[in-house]
Amino acid sequence: MRAHWSWLLVSFFLLELLLLEAAKILTISTLGASHYIVMSRVSQILHGSGHNVTKLLHETVRLPDFRKEKPSYQVINWHLPEDQQKKLDKRQRLLREELIYGRFEHHTLVKIYRNFASVCSHLLSRKDIMEFLQNENFDVVLLDSLDFCSLLIAEKLGKPFVSFYPGQISFMDLGLPSPLSYVPVYGSGLTDQMDFWGRVKNFLMFFDFSMKRKEMLSQYDGTIQEHFSEGSRPVLSDLLLKAELWFVNSDFALDFARPLFPNTVFVGGLLDKPVQPIPHDLENFISQFGDSGFVLVALGSIVTMHQTKEVLKEMNSAFGHLPQGVLWTCKDSLWPKDVRLAPNVKIMDWLPQTDLLAHPSIRLFVTHGGLNSLNEAIQHGVPIVGIPFFADQPENMVRVEAKKIGVSIQIQKLKAETFALTMKEVIEDKRYKSAAMASKIIRQSQPLTPAQRLVGWIDHILQTGDAAHLRPYVFQQPWHEQYMLDVLLFLLGLTLGTLWLCVKVLGAVARYLSGARKVKQT
Template sequence: MARQWALLLACLLLSGFLLSEAAKILTVSSLGGSHYLLLDQVSQILQDHGHDVTMLLNEAFLIQGMKETSYKVISWLPSEDQALHGRETFDNIVKLMEELGIRCSGLLRKGDTVDSLKNENFDLVFVEAFDFCSFLVAEKLGKPFVSILPTQFGSVDIGLPIPVSYIPVFDSQLTDHMDLWSRLRNFLMFFDFFMKQWQIQSTFDKTIKEYFPEGSRPVLSHLLKKAELWFVNSDFALEFARPLLPNTVYVGGLMVRPVKPVPQEFENFIAKFGDSGFVLVAMGSMVNLSQSQKVLREMNGAFAHLSQGVIWKYNPSHWPKDVKLAANVKIVDWLPQNDLLAHPHIHLFVTHCGMNSIMEAIQHGVSMVGIPVFEEQFGVSIQLQQIKAETFALKMKYKSAAMAASIIRRSHPLTPAQRLVGWIDHILQTGGAAHLKPYALQQPWHEQYLLDVILFLLVVTLGTLWLCGKLLGMVARWLCGARKQKKA
């Protein structure tokens, strides 16, 4: 009996050691704004749970007054010709990715930075899927990596099954209830989606050829499927139900923080409008509306017709002098977005459709009007270039849908942070996620879609029909010959 207790105690101590053993984890943050904030939160969560975390950070996004971190930061600075401006300056995502590819070359060219990262001998790299450079960094270091998708689910092909009969292709604006014509449109857009994916990924071809030796050059589409885990910054409260692989984990809501009292400056403004409440407008840190006075005029004109107050995150020093600010509008350079979304008198949230903002709004059950700026669309939306004052007010509804999504979001048995850390610990303790990834991720596309099997069956069928035809022809000729001999 004593031996059994000793064995049990040893097992418990060993399991405790495995669970508490810290891993060296590198997180790669190559973009600013909400992308950095998400990776900062991930880094902080992993650090707080006992891991030794280092962030590789683009120094161009070191913002004044940025809070001190408990994890280590290694920063690098791209040259002036590689600096990115706001995403709205790009006509389309391909041009943005071309710029990111050029900037990636600048990072990989810094041999001292890459060598110092290699010397750290990290156990795991945590990358962000919007900038493919982070995948190349992980491959350069030769380390296993996990990835987080910061945008809407389906924007990147990560190897998941896509039954187009009920899964809308990204940006199709369809639902999971499709009639014949919708399914036809979805089917055609499926091929268009993969053509766009190929075009986007090819923007990094030059960088790959330059910094990876011939014979061992990675293919971006393969790297995406090589990730041990895929964390998705979304939730079933927002997405249609769809098949997922075991290594795909929803962690939407990582950025949701405890609610704090709203500063008195905002409370005084909200109180002026009584039960009518207020509208919150926040277009993200990478959107610069000052480039379009027409947009500002239309939004300001729309807000002037509202009975609610409007709190608008916009730098007052950038407001055009010839545009008179509506009497019910307050513009501020900074606002506590999460706390205002939780305020009992909020009526509506006007957003650029960033996933972090969407998840915060869902958490608090707030209706949204989306003004997609760059390839991100959700729910009720107005294109930035098509804003009209009279159409803006017509979109302000859907509170019941927002509350239903909030209930779904809040009722998960585990928090997003618990899911993130739990799965990271799982793959560290089991030596990777090979047991979570189907062999289909390694199969050539013609095998995965059974095209070789279909071709084989087609050849056999056609061959059999041809052979039967030949035999029937021979029998017919023999019968004809026999008849002729009888008549003779």
């Protein structure tokens, strides 16, 4: 009987799959390599699940060599005119250098988003692309929420959209409950366990960061005025709250526990893929170091291009003090000719990062603290030493340290001796490895994989028409109702009115009694 019911359930499931028509989904990727990698993976997963996927791609996105595959879904490439692109590339290069070395980070971010807004104006002016997208009549748009232009594209198309957030959830206002007593504000450097002064700092930084975020969004005001008619001009902060679903590229293996709404789905580990054997030359290099194992070093494509000779020299010297072998993603063309490579170090333009993190001989991962890299390290239970440079990387490393998975070193304080001691400490202290394995178990013991959660929730909103049943009514309330200010004012007025009435009544009674006493005495 039980087997009969199991067969019926399987039959109903297969029937549901057959009845569910393939949806037309537009994905948008116009930002840097790490953003492209995630959105490419999202597109692959949705296409593999039977949906018709079209990806809008900024043609100048710099792709790592290992990502130059030919996708099976449709890709629409677009680009700026050559002269404009050269100017943009030069500005972006200078701004990245400014950002990496920590000079005026917020002002630099504002200028970067100003450039993005300029590019967005060009894209929205491309009638051929916009008309093509309009005629395709997509069922849903899946976009990178840090690419504000993609929000405007979805608004232009008049299509429901799903937002994929590639960083720490605290950077963007998703409308989530965020109690300042234990939810750290982005940039605060705080954990969820704050003392009194930590809560004071968090409270003050909430207002500071809210103003900074508003300034970044305002860089698109000119673009909105140019491409949307008066009376129908959207507000970017309001568009963010219109998302049917929020997918977040993290989970509680790394992030701090906090309140979520039903339309917020964590999919940390989405880039995980089957482990492949590493090339023979790398295996031969690793085997030279026996039980000592090896250290993997990967600081991201942007950081790699902008590292100074001094930083490379200090890192190389530190690696030379380790008994482990060191595999380092660093372009040979960028290596200083007068710096001799340590004998236990091998540099390569590209390394199979995921496969090396899964290798049994790995002892440590040295990273810039990018979320994709941290997710891969957690997936394989590898301890971390982070050298954060900019953006969300310092905040990511705060979480790594809070979870006891590894430690962080500021680039300004990176010296060979202290760097070597830090790496040795993380390798030799088994508590870091234990914490990394604990995070791995948290990640892998969930009932569904990140890809299954992604596809399942997309299919859910396609079948139900939208995700209105998942979005709380708070998104439609004016701010004074959200914070119960009208109720508080009413109760305050009622209390004050009652007190005033009581005083008046008591005064009248007192005067009456006083008058009655005088009459009696006469």
